[in-house]
Amino acid sequence: MGTEARGFGSWHLKGGRYEQRGLPVEVLSEFARYERLVIDVAKGIYKRRHAMRQRVPRGFTSSFSLRLSEVRRGSVIPVLEVAPQDSSTLFDDDDSGIFEEARLVIQRALKSIGEGDGIPGDFPVNALREFSRFGRSLQANETIEFDEGTPQAASYSQSIRRLIHEQARLDKFEIEALITGQVTALHADKGTFEFRLSRSGKVVNGHFQSDDVVSDLKQYLDRSSMAPTVAMNAVLIQSMDEEVIEIQDVLAVEPVLPSEWSERLAELQSLEPGWLGGVGLQVTRRVLREAESLLLEFLDEGIERPYIYPTEEGGVQFEWPFSTGEVNLHVLPDGSVEVLAFSKTDERERLEKFDWRQLHEIAVSVLGGMADYAG
Amino acid sequence: MQDENSGLREGEFLIEGGKEKLWRQVTPTWVHDGRVTSQIFKPTPKDIGELSVTRQSKVTPKEAYDYYTRILNLNSVGVYSVDVDEVRGEGLRAVDDSMVEDGETRPPGHSFIDFKHLTSKGSRERRGANLRDKAEKRGWQYRPGVADEQ
Numbered sequence: 001m002g003t004e005a006r007g008f009g010s011w012h013l014k015g016g017r018y019e020q021r022g023l024p025v026e027v028l029s030e031f032a033r034y035e036r037l038v039i040d041v042a043k044g045i046y047k048r049r050h051a052m053r054q055r056v057p058r059g060f061t062s063s064f065s066l067r068l069s070e071v072r073r074g075s076v077i078p079v080l081e082v083a084p085q086d087s088s089t090l091f092d093d094d095d096s097g098i099f100e101e102a103r104l105v106i107q108r109a110l111k112s113i114g115e116g117d118g119i120p121g122d123f124p125v126n127a128l129r130e131f132s133r134f135g136r137s138l139q140a141n142e143t144i145e146f147d148e149g150t151p152q153a154a155s156y157s158q159s160i161r162r163l164i165h166e167q168a169r170l171d172k173f174e175i176e177a178l179i180t181g182q183v184t185a186l187h188a189d190k191g192t193f194e195f196r197l198s199r200s201g202k203v204v205n206g207h208f209q210s211d212d213v214v215s216d217l218k219q220y221l222d223r224s225s226m227a228p229t230v231a232m233n234a235v236l237i238q239s240m241d242e243e244v245i246e247i248q249d250v251l252a253v254e255p256v257l258p259s260e261w262s263e264r265l266a267e268l269q270s271l272e273p274g275w276l277g278g279v280g281l282q283v284t285r286r287v288l289r290e291a292e293s294l295l296l297e298f299l300d301e302g303i304e305r306p307y308i309y310p311t312e313e314g315g316v317q318f319e320w321p322f323s324t325g326e327v328n329l330h331v332l333p334d335g336s337v338e339v340l341a342f343s344k345t346d347e348r349e350r351l352e353k354f355d356w357r358q359l360h361e362i363a364v365s366v367l368g369g370m371a372d373y374a375g
Numbered sequence: 376m377q378d379e380n381s382g383l384r385e386g387e388f389l390i391e392g393g394k395e396k397l398w399r400q401v402t403p404t405w406v407h408d409g410r411v412t413s414q415i416f417k418p419t420p421k422d423i424g425e426l427s428v429t430r431q432s433k434v435t436p437k438e439a440y441d442y443y444t445r446i447l448n449l450n451s452v453g454v455y456s457v458d459v460d461e462v463r464g465e466g467l468r469a470v471d472d473s474m475v476e477d478g479e480t481r482p483p484g485h486s487f488i489d490f491k492h493l494t495s496k497g498s499r500e501r502r503g504a505n506l507r508d509k510a511e512k513r514g515w516q517y518r519p520g521v522a523d524e525q
Contacts, residue, residue, distance in 0.1 A: 264407060276402050277449050279421045309412040310404055312419040319412060326413065326504045342497045344505055349497030 005081035008066060009103050009147055013076040016142040023071045023078060026251075027137050031080065035066045037130045041102035044124020046095060057090050064099045106131075107146050107154035114160055119167050128168045135161045136235070137176045172245060173238045179247075180256055180296075182227035183220045193217055195247055198229055198293075206234070206247030216253040226285055229256045229292060261295055264308045271310055281314030284333065290356040291316040291331050297359040303366060320366070325373030327366055337362055341369025348372075382491070386475035389468055390430065390486060393460035397428035397469060397486060398439040398516065400451040411455065411511065417490070417503030424491030430471065431456075433484025436517035442482045453518035455510040462488050465502040 017024045042064070043056050063085050070079040082099065091098065109123045109131070123131075135144070135156055144156040158175075165173045184203060185194035193206045208217070220230045235249040255262055268283045268291075275282075291308070298306075306318035311330065318329040324345055330338045337356050342349040352365045380389065390397075405412045418426045429439040436454040443451050462469045471486045488506075493499050515521070 267404065271404060275404060275450070276419070277400075277421070278447075279419075280402075307407045307410050307412065309407060309414060311414065312421060317412065317414065321410075321413070321504065321508075326500070328413070328500060338496075340497055340500055342501045342504075344501060344508070347498075349495070349501065351496060 005067060005069065005083055008080045008082045008100075009107075009152075011078050011080065012145040012148050013078065014143050014145060015075070016139045018075040018142060021073065023076050028068075030135065030137055031066060031068055031078070033130070033134045033136070035064070037106060037127060037134045038066075038099055038102045039064055040127035040130045041105050041124050042098045044126050045098055045101055045105065047126075048122075048124070049094065059090055063090055104152055107152050110146070110154035110156050110160060113163050113167070114155055119164065128164075128170070132161070132165055132168060132170055133174055136174050173242075174248065175236050175238055176233070176251070177236055178231055178233050179236065179244065180229055180231050182222070182229055183217050183253075184223060184227060186214075186217050186221050188214045188218070193221075193247075195232070196227075197244060198296075200243075202244070204244055204246055206250065208250040210250075213250045213253060217250070220253065220255065228262055229296060230254060231256045257292065257295055257299065258305075261299075261305055261308075262292075265292060265295075268308070268310050268316060275310070276312050280310070280312050281333070283310050283314050283316060286335075287314065287316060287331055287333055290335065290337075291318075293359060294318070294329070294331065294337070294356065294362060297363050298366070301363045301367065303363060303370070320370060320374075322370075322373040322375075325369075327369035327373065329362070329366060331356060339365040339369065341365075341372060343373070383470065384472070384475060387470050387472045388474075390459050390471050392432070393463070394458050396431040396456040396458050396516070397462070397488070398431065398434070398436050399426075399428050399455045399457070399510070400440065400443045400449070401453050401455055403450050403452045406452060411507060413500060413504040413507045415455065415503070416457070416488070416506035416510065417499050422487075422490075424489065424493075425470075425487035426490060428469070428486050428488060429482055430473075430484040430486050433473070434482075439482065439484070440517050440519070447482070453521075454516040455507075456513060456516045457488075457506050457510050461506065461509050465505055467502060 039061055043060065046056050065083040065085065067081050067083050068078055069081045071077070072079065105123065109120055112118060112120050135158070138158050138161065140158055142157070146154045146156070162173065180198040182196045183193055184196050187193065191208055193208070194203050195206050196203045220228055230253050232250060233252040234247045235251065236244050237246040237248055239245055265288050269285065269288055271282055273282050274280055304320070306320050306329070309317045309319065311317050314333045316331040320327040325341065325343045327339065327341045332338065335356050337354045339352045339362060340349065350369065354362050399415060401411055401415055405415055416426065418424050436456070440451055440454050443449050459469045468489045469486060470489055473481055473483070473485045490499055490502070493502070
């Protein structure tokens with residue numbers, strides 16, 4: 001019986017979030033997935049070795065347990081150990097190191113895929129599903145280096161993970177990602193909701209495991225013309241061409257715009273007809289959604305928040321006033337946008353017209369005006 | 376700059392005193408984070424190039440506010456002002472039309488800042504922004520519940 005914990009390979013997390021001190025707590029679940037993957041691979045090895053057995057021995061799964069015993073600096077080096085277990089009666093000599101074997105099988109598979117040789121033929125088929133789940137929280141610029149500097153070294157990244165999916169002929173891809181969109185339906189009793197994706201406008205079905213997210217989803221729920229755009233950190237099912245098929249679980253939801261921005265839009269939404277000296281049209285939900293999309297773009301581009309006002313014709317005007325000039329943006333009710341940058345000291349002015357969907361071009365125009373008059 | 380008296384209707388006349396203030400009511404939603412939009416000094420389509428104001432020599436800002444909110448039953452959060460010289464400085468003219476007899480009821484001391492000759496969007500917005508900046512520097516002339524802003 002082992003009485004002391006022993007090391008289980010070495011990990012080195014690099015890039016992205018791992019370049020800062022400490023281990024992001026959201027990746028802790030990755031260790032649990034790795035543990036399940038090791039167990040599944042070990043089961044596959046065991047069954048191949050004992051072809052006459054239908055099942056692995058009772059207690060096989062519980063005989064293996066990983067512990068995160070330390071997190072070292074540079075970038076992030078988590079230290080994994082196998083918790084001591086009494087497995088002497090479970091395995092004969094051939095199988096006593098089966099979890100260590102599984103660890104090396106996983107690394108050989110990663111190395112083979114990374115070198116373009118695909119998933120090795122001896123990789124247990126039963127573990128492919130868990131293999132595809134492992135690493136779902138990795139971001140594009142992040143890698144896990146296993147046993148760095150040794151002959152067993154292997155590297156894992158989102159691109160290798162995608163190859164696993166392709167080669168395992170899995171038509172769906174599970175990934176943790178941030179998506180933006182609107183909550184347009186909620187069935188709290190069934191644990192489901194509908195989400196309209198900002199990028200494509202497509203409505204996808206969603207599920208949630210924890211009741212804790214119900215109040216958040218409810219808070220942002222409305223028809224698509226009304227619901228605020230939210231950022232959702234979620235477990236997604238994507239097709240191989242990265243189209244979101246379904247939301248499998250919700251990890252967190254928060255509004256995309258800072259509250260003072262969205263609250264101002266909500267004020268404009270509540271205007272009654274005649275708000276301006278007896279005239280003044282209501283600002284429609286559609287115009288407000290267009291204004292919101294523009295503000296989201298400005299947020300992404302680092303453009304400071306404008307002053308936001310309704311216009312008599314039912315539009316929205318953004319203003320960036322400076323001492324020598326001003327940049328005004330007018331979202332018109334017909335879906336067009338005008339950006340006017342003008343000098344306050346001479347006759348210089350520049351008026352550009354856009355469709356509201358030309359978000360990037362509009363942001364460039366605003367930035368150009370700001371460059372002329374800010375500071 | 377417009378010709379001094381061109382296009383004035385019967386009963387309309389230019390306001391002469393350069394330091395006389397002209398009161399402008401501020402619509403509540405046209406204040407965001409304490410800043411008033413430049414639209415406040417730019418005629419909207421309903422104004423047909425004539426931006427309504429009232430004269431300091433005829434009414435106090437409080438009287439102007441009370442008439443606007445109680446008699447006309449319209450919303451205002453307070454009164455901003457520019458003076459006649461500031462209007463002229465933007466190439467505009469201040470016109471008193473309170474004596475015009477066309478059957479329309481006008482508030483006491485009603486006048487307008489004439490933007491009719493300006494055709495480009497930029498030229499109207501520039502002047503609106505400049506007048507707003509000047510009014511902003513002067514501060515609120517009257518706000519209900521705030522005693523000594525005049």
